[in-house]
Amino acid sequence: MAEYGMILVETQGRVGVIRLNRPQALNALCDRLMDELGQALLAFDADDAVGAIVLTGSEKAFAAGADIKEMRDRTYPAVYRDDWIGEKWETVLRVRKPVIAAVAGFALGGGCELAMMCDIILAAENAKFGQPEINLGVIPGAGGTQRLTRAVGKSKAMEMILTGRMMDAAEAERSNLVARVVPTGQLLDEAVKLGERIASLSAPSVAMAKEAVNVAHETTLREGVRFERRLFLSLFATEDQKEGMAAFVEKRKPNFRNA
């Protein structure tokens, strides 16, 4: 297991696992942690042995948001000059492989936003999601007003963002913020199992499926369907399409070569 300092990184089979590891601050997302997270994500994305990535925290906290102690004295000229939040926080969006957020405990502020930047959220029964920035005299700054609204709808997002109310795992599942809820002690195993399933499939089609679903958030239906069709047709240039369909017809398991 490699140790960066504020995160722990390991592979389980074909799944890269990144664990936020700053327990004394409930995994508050300071600059150093975000730098390490970005490096680890890009390293797994470049590793052919890895087919999916799981991002998790501790049982008490996925992440309690940006580090308020680090953030409190920042000035406007400095955050503007550095484009703080900007690229550093959005590295996860550049990852081509599926990223699964396995959330136990608090996912607040930037923690909730980081989870929402991932492709799939699995929640432990004790998970709590929220955007409490309003209590600090600010608003969400890493996409929370946009992604939470797209996930749960305007009324619930407004209520959460305007009051700072947290949502528990059951409500998050009902509201479509998370894919499913699992017993807290089984969270990582379930996330890795999901990652393994994805990693066993054809990497080009997995990457294109991820890209197409993400485009649904950013374009019109007509453009999104056109985009999907272009990707779909391009997969007929892959060996894996021939293999997947031959395997179905021959009633055997496909042997994908990611080619």
Ligand SMILES: CC(C)=CC(=O)SCCNC(=O)CCNC(=O)[C@H](O)C(C)(C)COP(=O)(O)OP(=O)(O)OC[C@H]1O[C@@H](n2cnc3c(N)ncnc32)[C@H](O)[C@@H]1OP(=O)(O)O
């Ligand atoms: C991304 C952008 C642009 C913005 C943001 O994310 S703003 C931050 C949004 N998040 C929050 O406002 C949550 C802040 N934390 C809390 O409200 C509470 O810590 C809690 C409800 C998550 C947990 O409460 P609990 O009583 O169980 O634990 P604490 O004693 O409060 O915390 C333990 C330990 O962790 C430190 N901590 C917690 N969150 C942060 C944070 N976001 N930044 C820095 N430090 C944090 C907390 O101060 C305490 O440490 P000390 O014992 O050393 O004080």
